[in-house]
Amino acid sequence: MVVAKDLDKILEEKFTSTFRKGYVSINGHTFPKRYEDLKDDFDNLEVGEEDIWICSFPKTGTTWTQEMVWMIVNNLDFKGGEVNLGIRSPFLELSIIFDYRDMLKNNSNFDPPMFLQNSLGFVKSLKSPICMKTHFPYECLPKEIRDGHKSPKIIYVARDPKDTCISYFHHCKLMEGFKGDFDEFCELFLAGKVNFGPFWKHVLTYWEKRNSPNFLFLKYEDMKKDLSKVIRQVAEFLERPLSEEKVEILTKHLSFESMKNNPAVNYGMVCELNKKFKLIEHDGVFMRSGKVGGHKEVMSEEMIRKFDEWTKRNIQGTDYVI
Secondary structure, eight states, X not given: OOOHHHHHHHHHHHSOBTTBOOEEEETTEEEETHHHHHHHHHHTOOOOTTOEEEEESTTSSHHHHHHHHHHHHTTSOTTGGGSOHHHHSOBTTHHHHSOOHHHHHXXXXXXXXXXXXXXXXXXXXXXXXXXXXXXXXXXXSOHHHHTXXXXXXXXXXXXXXXXXXXXXXXXXXXXXXXXXXXXXXXHHXXXXXXXXXXXXXXXXXXXTTTTSTTEEEEEHHHHHHOHHHHHHHHHHHTTOOOOHHHHHHHHHHTSHHHHHTOTTTSOHHHHHHHHHTTSOOOOOOSSOOOOTTGGGGTSOHHHHHHHHHHHHHHHTTSOOOO
């Protein structure tokens, strides 16, 4: 069994970088240290009643859902959809994941777009309604949402934790500078020591809210099984019904191959920026596989058993079904 201090050592030695100084635990959740400086600003963010919040644990189908929501809200504006998704559907806390302050101060050639270098400021500059993305646990959403003063539409997307873990591992190697191996990442994931963890605390807190009228809970596996059905469900929830013809068009646009080859949604720009300035040296692609059950090809039987026992403990007493 890996003890907590060993996991903290892995984080310090294998998951810090020029843009990641370390980690903090707040309300039982793991965040990059940068979150501490901005927590009050996130808590006190002014929320628009007409905003749409796409919430999730990382690597559960967030980008897929963002593109779906933006297209539905904007009546399948494919021309407008050529603009980077980070501008159209901003990632609220992106700047705590990539804390580029040192690079901005020390390298005059380093000039990432505003939605990347100051994501909170970028969000504040936009007029409502906004299609917002966040990986924040429910307890860390702005106070106006938590206390019920504002009720924007919230869409949460969840995924099997084993597939999530594998996808998150590859993502962190490619984009966030993780230098450890897969088993080490699995242990961090199970212990809730990856960003926005623990996984089940994140998922179940949103699950408890699923029957609220402004809330829709989706599962990645349902999207893979019948995307057209989920598109109709989301369109109805957003009160933007689509014709069957438009559902068919959007289904093709949201196919894995289409998304993978769409530079506006696949975060290639961030990968290229990090590589150009030698912040990351790992090669790969943002949208890698997208398969359901992909963990069976990668995880050892022992690790699968460990994940299954961990899941059983965490969902016991709830009505959540994977």
